[in-house]
Amino acid sequence: MKLLEITDLKKGFDSPEGERTLVIDVPAFSMAGAEQAALEGSSGSGKTTFLNLIAGILRPDQGHIQIDGCDLTALPEPKRDEFRALNLSYVFQTFNLLQGYTALENVLLGMMFGPGPDPAFARLLLERVGLSNRLSYKPRQLSVGQQQRVALARALANRPKLVLADEPTGNLDHGRAQEALALLREACRENGAALLLVSHDRGILKQFERVEELSNVNLAGRAAPPEKAAQKVIR
Amino acid sequence: MSGLRRLAGLMLIVRRSLRQHALSTFVTLLSAALASGLVMAVFSVNEQTYDAFTGGPVGFDAVLGARGSQLQLVLNTVFHLETSPGNIPWELYTTIQKDPRVQLAIPYAVGDNFNGFRIVGTTEEMFSRFEYQAGRKLVPEPPGRTFDPGRREAVIGSTVAQKTGLRVGSTFNPYHGIVFDPDKRHEEEYVVVGVTGVSNSPSDRVVWIPIEGIFRMEGHVLRGTGTEFQAKAGEQIDDKHKEVSAVMLKFKSPQAGFLFDQTINRQGKVSTLAWPIGKVMAELFDKIGWINKILGLVAYLVVAVAAGSILASIYNTMNERRREFAILRALGARRRTVFSAIILESTTIATLGSLLGYVVYGAIVLSAAVIVRRQTGVALDPFKFNPSLVLTLVGMSVIGAGAGVVPAVKAYSTDVASNLVAST
Numbered sequence: 001m002k003l004l005e006i007t008d009l010k011k012g013f014d015s016p017e018g019e020r021t022l023v024i025d026v027p028a029f030s031m032a033g034a035e036q037a038a039l040e041g042s043s044g045s046g047k048t049t050f051l052n053l054i055a056g057i058l059r060p061d062q063g064h065i066q067i068d069g070c071d072l073t074a075l076p077e078p079k080r081d082e083f084r085a086l087n088l089s090y091v092f093q094t095f096n097l098l099q100g101y102t103a104l105e106n107v108l109l110g111m112m113f114g115p116g117p118d119p120a121f122a123r124l125l126l127e128r129v130g131l132s133n134r135l136s137y138k139p140r141q142l143s144v145g146q147q148q149r150v151a152l153a154r155a156l157a158n159r160p161k162l163v164l165a166d167e168p169t170g171n172l173d174h175g176r177a178q179e180a181l182a183l184l185r186e187a188c189r190e191n192g193a194a195l196l197l198v199s200h201d202r203g204i205l206k207q208f209e210r211v212e213e214l215s216n217v218n219l220a221g222r223a224a225p226p227e228k229a230a231q232k233v234i235r
Numbered sequence: 236m237s238g239l240r241r242l243a244g245l246m247l248i249v250r251r252s253l254r255q256h257a258l259s260t261f262v263t264l265l266s267a268a269l270a271s272g273l274v275m276a277v278f279s280v281n282e283q284t285y286d287a288f289t290g291g292p293v294g295f296d297a298v299l300g301a302r303g304s305q306l307q308l309v310l311n312t313v314f315h316l317e318t319s320p321g322n323i324p325w326e327l328y329t330t331i332q333k334d335p336r337v338q339l340a341i342p343y344a345v346g347d348n349f350n351g352f353r354i355v356g357t358t359e360e361m362f363s364r365f366e367y368q369a370g371r372k373l374v375p376e377p378p379g380r381t382f383d384p385g386r387r388e389a390v391i392g393s394t395v396a397q398k399t400g401l402r403v404g405s406t407f408n409p410y411h412g413i414v415f416d417p418d419k420r421h422e423e424e425y426v427v428v429g430v431t432g433v434s435n436s437p438s439d440r441v442v443w444i445p446i447e448g449i450f451r452m453e454g455h456v457l458r459g460t461g462t463e464f465q466a467k468a469g470e471q472i473d474d475k476h477k478e479v480s481a482v483m484l485k486f487k488s489p490q491a492g493f494l495f496d497q498t499i500n501r502q503g504k505v506s507t508l509a510w511p512i513g514k515v516m517a518e519l520f521d522k523i524g525w526i527n528k529i530l531g532l533v534a535y536l537v538v539a540v541a542a543g544s545i546l547a548s549i550y551n552t553m554n555e556r557r558r559e560f561a562i563l564r565a566l567g568a569r570r571r572t573v574f575s576a577i578i579l580e581s582t583t584i585a586t587l588g589s590l591l592g593y594v595v596y597g598a599i600v601l602s603a604a605v606i607v608r609r610q611t612g613v614a615l616d617p618f619k620f621n622p623s624l625v626l627t628l629v630g631m632s633v634i635g636a637g638a639g640v641v642p643a644v645k646a647y648s649t650d651v652a653s654n655l656v657a658s659t
Binding site (some may be wrong): 046049052055057058077078082084085086090092094096097098099100101105108109110112113114116117154158 | 248567568569571646651
């Protein structure tokens with residue numbers, strides 16, 4: 001059964017000139033439950049917008065995103081927020097940890113808007129990523145690698161069905177990147193979560209069985225060179 | 236998500252934000268504390284002074300004095316403030332004393348002081364019959380006693396003893412006038428024979444001497460007959476020469492006060508009856524009510540400034556917190572959650588500030604109580620409940636919530652995608 005099913009997805013933005021610029025045009029894309037897939041996309045290919053659409057952070061201009069049988073595009077924003085909190089999680093290149101909060105609180109905060117805080121599970125997750133002795137450390141007191149591991153723990157805090165990872169190792173050196181990726185994939189497997197990762201790092205991409213060129217998925221970027229990936233559409 | 240869990244989550248966000256912006260939080264808390272403390276103090280001190288001056292332990296129903304202002308009469312004789320409006324003949328005292336409707340009539344003769352404390356010439360009844368509160372008399376504490384009407388003896392109030400150092404057995408010389416002037420020293424020497432206990436009334440600030448002492452004080456002139464008369468040592472003073480500043484009255488019934496008011500104030504031309512004393516003072520407060528209105532306005536202005544500072548302190552953090560809100564939204568927080576977090580934050584600052592305001596309130600009210608007691612002898616009750624003590628806390632919290640609306644709207648409208656990472 002498909003966990004994620006995208007059909008005829010389109011998203012554009014208004015340019016300063018008043019034109020609608022199409023950045024996402026995905027006729028079809030799908031993932032099975034617990035599947036791990038990677039999208040290869042260069043800068044400007046619309047990969048973050050694509051993930052934001054799947055996460056329900058952005059609303060598409062048209063098309064459908066079905067996750068676990070629920071049409072995300074039909075939900076009003078508060079319901080999308082709730083759905084995201086309960087079913088999805090996001091791992092960012094810049095980690096996006098909250099600076100004023102400890103490692104444990106960052107994970108707990110990830111639970112706060114979903115099923116609710118579970119301190120024991122939060123500790124377990126941080127222990128799983130090797131930070132059991134850093135629970136009360138704030139992000140600035142942690143190394144870059146440790147911060148990424150807190151972000152991984154937070155991403156798994158609500159036992160999501162789908163983890164979206166946007167260049168999750170982009171800020172790490174090669175060694176730490178491999179370590180973090182292995183941890184992310186393993187943790188997703190352990191928790192039965194599907195993983196959709198976007199990256200332009202070939203070293204990362206080659207570890208996935210399913211790797212797709214974003215330009216093959218997102219037709220909006222096909223006709224133009226990468227730096228001008230957006231296809232202009234006159235309103 | 237249950238309400239309780241949601242609140243716990245919001246409180247965590249609020250706590251962290253307050254800690255992260257500790258300095259601005261502290262300054263804003265202080266301004267909220269000052270505002271709520273001022274508001275509470277203005278209302279509370281106003282009510283307490285009103286109660287103390289209009290219904291305090293006066294012990295008399297009315298004051299009979301020279302024709303003129305009832306308020307001046309009351310201030311001069313009851314609170315020992317202001318100057319005397321003049322004297323009335325001794326005969327008025329003896330007449331009203333004998334009236335069957337009068338329970339107690341005590342003459343006062345004023346015009347001298349000791350180190351600024353008023354000297355009041357009176358009779359021994361002041362200690363034996365007068366009750367400043369039901370069942371409470373001005374009794375000299377052991378080993379003291381009341382004065383002998385025929386001797387130069389004095390009974391002093393507790394505040395006088397405390398401030399001047401006079402004790403039983405101490406001697407002093409009165410000074411002419413109600414304001415202390417070292418050049419106006421009377422030669423007569425008085426000996427303190429008693430110190431009254433604390434009554435928390437203006438009597439604590441009085442030096443009581445026999446009324447005969449005032450009559451016979453060097454330089455004092457009696458005009459009871461219309462012509463000047465100076466008492467001579469060893470010679471009795473005829474009643475016709477005697478004058479008193481006022482007669483303090485206690486009636487057997489309230490109707491008596493009404494009848495005396497008709498007779499003395501409406502039909503008579505010789506004297507004035509200040510009755511009832513509480514009403515006379517209430518009229519004073521009505522006249523100076525505008526002062527309280529101004530103080531209230533100032534306090535409200537400080538509240539407005541505090542609300543503004545809450546708004547500004549949170550609003551100024553909005554730019555740096557956009558990413559935080561975007562992260563929270565990405566984690567599944569709804570728009571209304573971040574909106575509520577900001578409202579809760581501003582409400583928390585206002586509420587904590589208001590709680591801190593009780594310290595400011597306590598400091599202001601205690602200071603006011605000390606000043607009022609020092610100036611008038613009237614005791615305020617700083618711990619007396621006033622509705623403003625609760626309403627201000629509630630009001631400040633509501634104002635705090637209101638002050639958070641503008642930054643909350645900004646947080647509400649934070650664009651998630653653009654504030655998480657640069658969109659590609």
